[in-house]
Amino acid sequence: MLKHEVVNIINFIRACEPRAPMDLVTPVKEHIKLIEKHNLCGTFLMQYDALIDPQFVELMNKKVKELGLKNTHFTNVTGLFDKNHYTTAYDMAIILEAAIRDPLCRKILSTYQYKSAPTNKHPDGLPMSATLFNYMYGTEPETATIVGGKTGFVNESGFCIASFGKNNTTNNEYIVVTLKNSSRWPAIHGQIDLYKQFVQ
Numbered sequence: 019m020l021k022h023e024v025v026n027i028i029n030f031i032r033a034c035e036p037r038a039p040m041d042l043v044t045p046v047k048e049h050i051k052l053i054e055k056h057n058l059c060g061t062f063l064m065q066y067d068a069l070i071d072p073q074f075v076e077l078m079n080k081k082v083k084e085l086g087l088k089n090t091h092f093t094n095v096t097g098l099f100d101k102n103h104y105t106t107a108y109d110m111a112i113i114l115e116a117a118i119r120d121p122l123c124r125k126i127l128s129t130y131q132y133k134s135a136p137t138n139k140h141p142d143g144l145p146m147s148a149t150l151f152n153y154m155y156g157t158e159p160e161t162a163t164i165v166g167g168k169t170g171f172v173n174e175s176g177f178c179i180a181s182f183g184k185n186n187t188t189n190n191e192y193i194v195v196t197l198k199n200s201s202r203w204p205a206i207h208g209q210i211d212l213y214k215q216f217v218q
Contacts, residue, residue: 128166159213177205
């Protein structure tokens with residue numbers, strides 16, 4: 019996206035994937051500077067929502083409590099490191115399970131490639147792809163299909179992936195969360211291996 023480009027919120031969310039074009043500049047005034055951060059979207063949405071509710075992070079923590087989670091606390095919407103911003107694999111699995119109950123969230127998390135609607139600066143739209151599926155097809159575990167998910171990385175937490183998939187025979191759904199991987203490939207292979215091991 020380019021400076022002063024007008025996009026709808028769904029296209030903006032999709033553009034926030036790390037593999038999207040790296041010329042991301044705020045399409046809304048001066049809320050966000052030109053950056054190459056994966057969490058541009060979270061920052062934008064927090065600031066956008068702050069126009070309605072300045073306590074967005076409190077809402078996130080309230081949702082965590084509603085889900086009955088005891089080992090998660092948020093201090094920001096970006097996922098950037100803070101000693102008081104933490105979760106566990108179990109809690110993240112519950113958060114992902116709740117997220118994919120929402121049809122739009124599920125659709126976004128499971129979309130491999132996407133072309134945005136035309137904008138004033140890109141009349142043909144912008145092609146984008148999900149980071150997770152740039153490193154796997156999702157069909158590598160022979161008995162399962164990895165349907166979607168989200169990757170994450172900060173130095174202190176390593177490479178992390180939360181994904182959801184299904185048994186190819188029964189269609190039973192599974193969620194797999196891997197944390198603190200030393201690099202991207204162990205994270206990807208760890209996901210595939212866990213689906214192979216537990217989805218029979």
